[in-house]
Amino acid sequence: MNGDLKSAATWETALTKPGRATGDADEKAELKKEAWVSLIRDRKIGYFALLRNLRNILQQSPEVLPEALAMLTDEKLIRKSLVLPFRFLTAYDELEKMTMIGKDIRNTMTAISTALDISLANVPKFDGETLVVLDVSGSMAGRPAQIGSVFSAMLAKASNADFMTFSDSASYRSFNPADSTMSIAKSVRFSSGGTNFPAIFWAARRRYDRIIILSDMQGWIGQHTPAKDFAAYKQYTGADPFIYSFDLNSYGNMQFPERNVFCLAGFSDKIFDIMQLLETDRHAMIGEIEKISF
Numbered sequence: 001m002n003g004d005l006k007s008a009a010t011w012e013t014a015l016t017k018p019g020r021a022t023g024d025a026d027e028k029a030e031l032k033k034e035a036w037v038s039l040i041r042d043r044k045i046g047y048f049a050l051l052r053n054l055r056n057i058l059q060q061s062p063e064v065l066p067e068a069l070a071m072l073t074d075e076k077l078i079r080k081s082l083v084l085p086f087r088f089l090t091a092y093d094e095l096e097k098m099t100m101i102g103k104d105i106r107n108t109m110t111a112i113s114t115a116l117d118i119s120l121a122n123v124p125k126f127d128g129e130t131l132v133v134l135d136v137s138g139s140m141a142g143r144p145a146q147i148g149s150v151f152s153a154m155l156a157k158a159s160n161a162d163f164m165t166f167s168d169s170a171s172y173r174s175f176n177p178a179d180s181t182m183s184i185a186k187s188v189r190f191s192s193g194g195t196n197f198p199a200i201f202w203a204a205r206r207r208y209d210r211i212i213i214l215s216d217m218q219g220w221i222g223q224h225t226p227a228k229d230f231a232a233y234k235q236y237t238g239a240d241p242f243i244y245s246f247d248l249n250s251y252g253n254m255q256f257p258e259r260n261v262f263c264l265a266g267f268s269d270k271i272f273d274i275m276q277l278l279e280t281d282r283h284a285m286i287g288e289i290e291k292i293s294f
Contacts, residue, residue, distance in 0.1 A: 029060065036061035040068050047071075047081035051091050051115075054108055055098065062104055069111040078118050086143075086150040088116040089185060113182040116150075120181065123158035124272045128209030130161035131241075133200055135215030135248075137167040138192040144248040145190050148214040151246070153184035155212055162206070167193035170203035197226040201233035210242040210279070216249035242279055 036057055039045040041064060045053075050071055057068050071077060092112045095105060134152040136145075156163040156175065163173045165188065175184050195218055204211070234240055243261040262278050264271060277284035 033061045037064050040064045040071070043071065045071075047077050048083050048087070051083060051087060051112075054091060054112075055094055058095075058098075058100065058104055058108060065104055065108065069107060072111045073114050073118065075118050075121075078115055079121065083119075084147075085116060085119055085154055085181075086147045088112050088119075089146055089150050089182065092182060092186075113180045116181050120154060120158050123154050124276050126159045126161075126210060129207065130155075130159045131164060131204060131206075131208045131211045132156040132161050133164045133166060133170070133211060133213045133215075134188065135167070135195055135213070136165045136188065136190045136193075137195040137218075138190075139195065139216050139218045140190055140248070144216050147248050148246075149185040149188045150181070152188070152212075152214050153181045157181055157184060161212075162208075164200065164203060166196060166199050166203070167191045168196055168199070170196070170199035172203070198229035201226060201229040204233055205237070207237040207239040208241045209239075210244065212244040212246070214246045214248060217245070217247050218249075244275060244278075 040050075040057070040061075050068060054068070054072075057065060092109060095109055095112070098105065132152050132155045134148050140148060152163065153175075155161065157177055157179075160177050163175055164170055165173055168191075173188075175187070195215065197215075200211075200213065230243075240260070245261060245263045247263060247265040262275075264274070274285060277288070281287065
């Protein structure tokens, strides 16, 4: 009310001042350029803010782009940040929409891909045989598709796992583990088909120690859960795998209400720690909660 409240020193406040300047467009552009230079060279910008503003930096202050990309691919900053992996794909997609050409845009897209691969350090390397399954049906359009394609690529690449996609039917997909996570994720094609969960176990003909399924869980084909098909798969192969069922849209539906089946929702680097704990002790999450003191 008094007009004397001190503003926080954030990138938003730094960019607000040029926007409020009374000069012409050229003067405002110069002020924005100076603001970006100061934020990046003094490292006063957070990691997520940096990722979100790569387009602005490219357009308004390209002279500090090399320093910005050095921050973007800094292993310590990546590990300390709480940036979710699919955010890298979002940033990459935004740059693909630009009509800009030249080394700067290519270097930026390369840096995003590199940063995503560095973040693989948080992904567990599971022992044994793993199958990663991604729902590519029509209901996955939008954010679930973004999350699913990146997380499935990360999990498959990190453990050199088999990779399968499904909609009306299911089939294995080949990929080169030497390819970047971004390349694998971008190669996934989504359809307008339905969501046939039993098809996963019709197509799976190998013995797996764990099967990781990423889906919005909106299955309806066959009008039943895949419990019988899962049982038939176990009998055929002699396997008794852990099932990790990721609900990408938080509808609350469950396709696998059985022993050794873990239904997970929400995404952070902690989800990988949880997966490793659950294979050791199915009650591990309860134990971790009980350790918390107030």
